[in-house]
Amino acid sequence: MSGVEVKPGRRVVGSDLARHDAIEKVAGRTVYAADFALPGMLHARLKRSDYAHAKLTRVDTTAAEALDGVVAVYTAADVPRNTVWVDVPGQTLEVGALKARSNVLADGVVRYHGEPIALVAAESDDAALAALDAIEVDYEPLPVVDDAERALDPEAPQIHESGNLLAHWELEEGDAEAGIASAAAVVEDEYRTQFIDHAYLEPEAGVSWRDTDGVITIRAATQVVEHFRDVARILDLPDNKVRLITPYVGGGFGGKEDMTVEPYLGIVVALTGRPARMVWSRQESLQARQNRHAVRMRYRTGADADGRLVAMDVDILSDGGAYALLSALVLLYSTTCAAGPYRCPNVRIRARTVYTNHTPCSAMRGFGGMQVALGYEGQMDRLAAELGVDPLELRRRNFVERGDTLPIGQPLETTVELPALIEAVTERLEPPPEPSAPRRAVGRGFACNLQPYGRCVWLNDWSSAWIGFELDGTLVIRIAVPDIGGGQASSLIQIASEVLGVAPERITIHIGDSALNPLTGTTTATRQLYMSGNAVLKAARDLREQLAGVAAELLEVEPEQVEFGAEGVSVAGGERSLEFRELLAACASVDVSWHVHATYRAPKGVPWQADESWRGRVFPDFTYGCHAADVEVDLDSGQTRVLRYVAGHDVGQTINPQSVEGQIEGGVAMGLGYALSERLVFDEAQNLTGSFAQYLIPTAVEVPEIDTVVLESGEGMGPFNARGIGEPPIGPPAPAVAAAIRDAIGARLTELPFTPERVAAAVRAREEDADAEG
Amino acid sequence: MTVRFTLNGEPQRCEVPPHWTLLRMLRDAAGHTDAKHGCGEGVCGACAVFLDGIAVNSCSVLAPQVEGATVETVGGLDRDGDLHPLQAELVASGGVQCGFCTPGMVISGIEAVRLGAAGSEAEIRHSLAGNLCRCTGYGKIVAAVGAYRDGEATGVDGDGVRTTDGAPGAAPAPEVGIGP
């Protein structure tokens, strides 16, 4: 436990403080990436591949370059260093299997539909669009691999020279076969999940310019300002000659974790010297940006007669698409979480991810830890049915506890409140409603999960923040955190206000700038509240200590007796006080500064080795959840309506309850889309889901009222013992809905999404069976 | 071509080619970026504005079709610096996360209440079905629209009655009710 004790009776931590950014956003004043413009800026667009796998026999840009208003058309040969390296910037050299590369612009071969081939810069967007049409590309189609199983066939076309196996993790703890053989009950099933898109409302966008100091500056929607280094590498410039600014981002969910527009904006400004804007259309965002991995999972799970798990054999095969990006890391999350929040002495996990000609897959909320929930929770439900045990009771008998170790060797050091969550969620449920009409059936399902927060421990993660007073007593926080909508910035204001007393409205936070603000790492991996929150907490406490010393002398008390309030410091309930302005002047006179820079370092660990015998800690800690879904299935149409949903998580301590609920409700909605309607559809690796009319994220009609249960165990590794909550809620919805559908119709669905067509087919098969038996 | 229209109460004159949409004209010619380009195909609702008092997807209206019309965007709703009541409810409810869908939600929420299409939670949800949000799960937005409706219903100029355009061919609906 690295949590820090705090006094009871907090000021603003734990309260529903209105977010400062919400006021700007609701008034339409927030300047998002695509809202920014510079005089004389060029408009940049990408020519993308029409083929999923082809040799480029000719890319002729002459006609395009000759068009009015077209300034330049670049191809691979024009890019200083045409390689995007995906690794873990600057924090470790131990990245081995996690290192991946792809091309900035296709070099001779395209490997997925929509891969960028050429980059156009023009005086107007219309001219840029016309240039795209005028670029002549001759393709020599190559055979396509559009199935993960097929990719492993030695006869299959090889997408990269290294072969189609992108990464694999294997481990065995105990003896899985022996365990299965000894089990009183064994259930076995295959589960399939689909490719999905992040579908944030803000398409990828940015503006770039060369600043007066010669620094290439890119203002873009990204979750990772540290990509300035990746752009520098591509432009063959020193790292300190590229600056990345991220304004408030219109949603990320992992889709803006890998670079999107950044390298192209860098290239245009570097090669033309002129400012440039690039905005992706929704259609290219859907068609060509990285997706969530589709996964095929086979589970064999055995339990003894008491319903205690004795063995688990898991085979995971994920489709990584055409380039590696973060696939190996995503697969590591699947491997770590494959057994779920359950104790099991004998576990074998084999996890592989392969190249295909699908759009590359990479980070998305839940990051490999969420797909497996469909598998491990599906197995628990099967096992419960097999043993005649209540599904929640079966889970209770098997939950991990503090002190346990996950099969990969991950120790669990904080409390696991899953039994309490089950109880709290169950209490919120009402008796299932009667079906609303004939030929409707109602069902209820539960699912539990675990999801790590924070990055892998061997990545030596750190966050830093600067906090300082202005002379008028207002406070400034400087931290390069990208705020992607989760309240990343406003939570930090709340933490600083808690410690220093300054009212939140008197605090300004400068975020998302790699050059002017202390780096704090990526807004990914449910790490930002945990990491940046700890950095700001540390900075605020350091600053408080600094000022308290000076105040104590002036007020003639011990430093611990100095109280920090909205306007200044005081003692003994305000009997004697100093305004911040007075205190700061006093600090100046004794050479005590009124600003600090602090760094928080995450726990470290031994790097994973490509060795089946490796065991150890992968993540700092986990967040646990239990969800319940009531659904009504239309037995004729197969339409599934979620009637009611309860989602519970232990968040350790809430910083802003509304933001916590927002994360849970948003995660559930996204999870319900995953469960019921969302999928990217490919035909021979051609992405057919090129519009928002085809890619069906849930509307307000499909999402029910979501009842959130926020449990505060007081244990977590974030500030004030908070746990991360960004990703965890995405895991349980699909298995909870699967269980609820099973409860309603008596048939088990194992392939996502549970479309009306699939549900109707399952109902029909069930009814035909019943007729045959009757 | 020249398109003349009224934008948030001010006369506007934009030189744009006819193939530009209203959204593109607002953002790239008039310099008003408060309507967002989320999909460009009339599905996500982030570009919603009032056109002659009626909510439209500005990505699905061509610039020349706006000649002589009145356009109101979310940025024109505040009065003397105060947020419109629905805007205030959205902030208070926590219905704003990334904020990209928010301008469209505000427009749709106002119209739903004005048309009496926000009577129940289910009605609000149907009225917002063309406004996609990926962050919030909608609940806090639906609650904000409900609170705004309740506030309007108790106001002097309560607007929560069913209005229609009257007989086809009649003049468009009256100027949009943008709060007291």
Added chain:
Amino acid sequence: MYPRPFEYVRAETVDEATEALASAGGEARAIAGGQSLVPMMSLGLASPDVLVDIGPLPLAGSERANGSLALGALTRHRELERSDELAEQVPLAAEAARYIGNPRVRNRGTLGGSLSHADPASELGAVALAYGGEVVIAGAEGERRVAIDDFFEGFFATAVGSGELLTRVELELPPPGTGHGFCEIANRADDFATAAAAVLVTVHDGGACAEARLALAGVADRPLRCEPAERLCRGETLEGEVLDAIARAVVETAEPEDDAFVSADYRGRAAAVCAIRALGDAARRAREGQE
């Protein structure tokens, strides 16, 4: 992305519009609400050379005469959905309009535009077929009339020829004792119909069906009337085994094709579910109307 450049013509009269459509070099399209056309242009699925804006034309309004209701081509979905007067006269259209797109699409989209666009999944296409009647098409030679049954010719294809413009729709009003039903199955709110059924049922005093009109959307290359099912309805109380026969007739009439998202088989089944449910609603309303 964005619509690509085109020549824009603003028509003030029907003659100006048809002249502009006829004289255009290249593909010319009329634009009214633009709620299908502009998104299709943005998606690169349509790139007309000339757009004739018929928004200013005096083609709104409704008029009742001789057992039919004439609706101007520029009648907006919003009016069908929200006008009490229209809801009373053509309640099936009012109910179906709620399923079109989202509120803002309905605010701007028009009846004439929807029918001329002839999306196979068009709710109003099915509604028009269920009512029956005629459409009025203007051209260089003046006006001509086409039976609604003959209007839809194929995939996004209608009887409106080049240089012509649909100006009016005359829906046959059913006799008293008629009830309506509309049912749609889609994968999500604001999604195109996987299948939809628009139904009018007229009942005898005894409650049996005297006449039925049943049209489908989403299950062929065009909106489709299902006359075999209509025949099966006549004289029946629309309960029990006849419903199975009607469902079979719907499946047999439908001509769905597999696509990447939905199988033909499911579309056919979904159409049958919609038809049976819409018939049930229509018959119930018809009987309630008689009580």
